[in-house]
Amino acid sequence: MAIAYRLLNRQADPGRSCDRLTGMPKSRGRRKSSGDKKQRKPVRRSPLPLRLPDQVMRDARRQFGATGELLTAEAWASSWLGRAWLEAPVTEREPGQRLCLEVTGRASTTPSPAGLAAIAAMERVAPPDSRPMLASTVSILAETQPLPAWHASAGHHPVRAWRAVDVWDSERVLFIAYDGPTPHTLMAQITETGGTMVDKLGLLLPDAATAWSGMRDDEDIPMPLTEDDVPTALADLAAALRMTDMTWPRHNDEDFVELRALAWARCRDHLPELSEQQPLPDTERTRLIGAFTAAATHDTDPETADTFRSLAELFLDYGEGYITAGPLAWSPGHAALFLSDWLPRKAVLDHDQRTLLPDALKQWVDFSLTERGIEPRWIIPVTEAVDIHLTDFLEACDDHTAWGAAKQMAALLTSRGIDPNDQEAAIRAINAERLARQLTEHPPAYNY
Known part of the structure; x- marks a missing residue:
């Protein structure tokens, strides 16, 4: 996560607010005059706040001038659509369509170059069902208002893609490079702990992917960069966005909300069919539990071996249901979630199981990651997470109010x-x- 922030801000002057894409300082607005202040009559303001579409139109008048860039317009429209999505109640299925409809109404009632630019920008990143309406409105308003210069642009096209995946398959970063009027890279940071989620999105410089390896420190978790097929990367991003949208409460990270609509517009055509994770074959499940029990309890009595076997079945149940990369892909985050949330809510452990749980879980983590070919030095952080979060389990397991x-x-x-x-x-x-x-x-x- 820290790497993504360094990429986003590597050209930023720490003393000024800067644009993430160009590194150029943002305007702070017109400076106040140093002359004598004139007495002005107090302006009577409405006690009611402006509704969201009115805020969009007011911001459009400030944002769009005679010049501008397509990418800036797309990012602007995406930020307002993201806000509409974030603030909508859970019962509203298409908040973006509602915002497009209301902004279209206001832009048509009082035509202006800024209103036309706002509609044209929203057309680029709006949900598919809203685009015909927005395109029709642009055609009508263009008869009396000048179109923004960037409207004639063919847009941005993906040309290359890369991915970086951590050693546990619990986090990955996608880089998709685009050419066009403003060459840039769309970055998506996707986490798997607790379910697939797009944690952050970013518009980076064109060479962001090539700078990835050089910006990582020796102590960072290994995330080697490999080139990826562009359609595969876009399909991965689309599937992750779909899962993120299913999460409630909605993911409110600012970087994600602002670029969510833009990212959807770039990858929606590659959205794969929704598929369920296939369970392990019975033969493979039996083999894993048998191999683990034999290795962990070769010098113990039969009762202890039975307890280890029952715990292994529990660990495997959690892995099959909640570790999307596979039932053996344990990470520090998965160990924490298992002990602090899933186990206290889902499982009833007897005295022997509670006593042997810490040792059995650490041995299971070692067994699972060794099966996946993970180096021993990257297994240690996962077993350490077991020790760290064991107290969370002990505190929660007897809290009946937390039980499912x-x-x-x-x-x-x-x-x-x-x-x-x-x-x-x-x-x-x-x-x-x-x-x-x-x-x-x-x-x-x-x-x-």
Whole structure:
């Protein structure tokens, strides 16, 4: 993450606010006059804040002049569409379309060059369903208003792509280079801990990818840069954006929100079909659990071996359901999430399992990453994460308010001597309890 920030700001003057793409200082507005101040009548302002489309139109009048660049216009429109997406309620499915419709209405009611430029900029990055309306509005307004100079540009086209993936497959950075009016690189930082998410987006200089290796320190986690196929990189970005959009609450990182619409416009045509992660074949699952149990418990008694085996099944369940790179791709982040969140909510451990959990999990991490061919020095940070976050598990595992519904039911059945894995016995017990509760709360009325 620190690398992405260094790339974003490497030309920035620390004393001034600078444009991320060009490194040029941003304008701070017109300086105040040093002459005598004139008495002005107080301006009466509305107590109500401007609605978002009105803010867009006001900002368009400040942003668009006689000159400008296409990339700047696209980034401007993307930032407003991103704000509409972030502020929309969860029930609103297409906040970008609503903003496009409202801005179009205002630009058509009071035509102006700035309004036309705003509509033309939004057309470049808006959701597909809004583009015909925006294009039609541009054609109508252009009959009486001058089009911005950048409108005739053919746009930017991807020419090369690279990816850098960490040693645990838990984080990757995509670089997609574009030519056109303003050559640049679109950067996307994607994390996998807790689910796929585009953590940050950035518009970088054209040589950002080639500068990647030189900007990494010796102590940084290995993330070697490899060239990638452009359609593959765009499909990866589109799939990650889709998963990020499914997350609630919405991801509110400023760099992501501002460039979300632009990134979608660049990669939407490459969006792959939604597919589910395939479970491990039974033979491979049996092999992994057997190999781990044999290696971890070769000098122990059968009861300890059974406990290790049950914990290995639990670790593998978590890996299959929550580690997108594969059930063996443990990282420090996955270890932290497993101990502090998933395990306290999902699993009921007996005394022996709780006692052996720390040792068993560290041995499982070592076993899993060795199976993946990870060097021992990069296994150590993951086992250290187990020690660090073990206290989180110990504090949360006895907090009944944090338990999920399934864990609460399993604990109730276990306390009554019923095996939660015995489906028929569990159903009989639940039905009996419901019937008893109904009879207690609403006793039948008998007529004698």
